[in-house]
Amino acid sequence: MRATRRRSMIALCAGIVSGLALTALWLQATPARAQTDPTVTLAGLAYQPAAVTVTLGSTVTWTHADGFFVHTVTADGGAFSSLNLAEGDLFTQTFTTTSVYSYHCLFHPGMVGVVTVVDLPEHLYLPALGRDG
16 A cells, blocks of 8 residues: 555656646747837947847837937848937838848947747737746
8 A cells, every 4th residue: 555655656746747847848949928019229339129029010119329329220131221320210110021130230240139020829928927028
């Protein structure tokens, strides 16, 4: 009787550990929660945040708040490009194609960012678990 009970407890613990491990793997594979119409600030010679994930059809707005520096928002592949932006200027881009768009500032090579555009239903994301993009 004692051996059977011990085997049952070991099996139960093994099941719990396996379940937790599978849950951790699933959470790592789940994409970050996509935003709708986020704002990226140009400040400190950087795009903040440097990476955003948006849903198809979203508009990203870049806001210049970096003093006297002139910046651009220029896609690496040429998909979009702003004019020269000064303090207080805005640039917006609506994304109608799923893709990963890397971009940079023409004047400051260290300023880089990325917009990831996904076409997944919102219910596939995990906002309740704090998986913000």
